[in-house]
Amino acid sequence: MNMVIKDYLPSYKEEVLALFRMNVPDYFDQSEEAGLINYLDHEVESYFVVLIDDKLVGSGGINSEWEDGASVIAWDMIHPKYQGKGIGMQLLQHRISLLEQLDPVPLIRVRTSQHTFGFYEKGGFVLQEVIPDYWAPGFDLYDMIYGS
Numbered sequence: 001m002n003m004v005i006k007d008y009l010p011s012y013k014e015e016v017l018a019l020f021r022m023n024v025p026d027y028f029d030q031s032e033e034a035g036l037i038n039y040l041d042h043e044v045e046s047y048f049v050v051l052i053d054d055k056l057v058g059s060g061g062i063n064s065e066w067e068d069g070a071s072v073i074a075w076d077m078i079h080p081k082y083q084g085k086g087i088g089m090q091l092l093q094h095r096i097s098l099l100e101q102l103d104p105v106p107l108i109r110v111r112t113s114q115h116t117f118g119f120y121e122k123g124g125f126v127l128q129e130v131i132p133d134y135w136a137p138g139f140d141l142y143d144m145i146y147g148s
């Protein structure tokens with residue numbers, strides 16, 4: 001198994017959208033797809049794809065949040081057949097490592113849901129706030145900070 005983390009290119013867009021759809025309704029609400037399309041078309045700062053043997057099996061990004069200067073872990077998803085194999089954690093650690101090389105190291109935030117906050121806790125994030133039904137009905141916002 002040959003795993004590579006590469007920079008996102010627009011040519012990956014349809015594969016990333018297919019990945020998103022594979023994760024509905026377990027991790028995302030279908031209504032969030034429009035936000036992902038907007039993100040991929042207009043808001044990507046640093047976005048990455050995970051390829052295993054040239055097959056796209058994961059993606060996730062980093063964006064800046066201007067209000068508090070935080071760097072935000074954004075739009076993480078892993079192909080359902082590859083979940084639980086450590087791929088998501090490798091992708092998360094890849095981005096954290098990139099951010100830790102900056103001077104000064106920024107505050108690192110993730111805004112996720114109750115369906116994945118446990119994954120981020122294992123990755124070193126600490127829960128700050130919960131807002132019910134934030135993303136969609138039944139999808140609460142879990143605002144988390146790295147290392148706090």
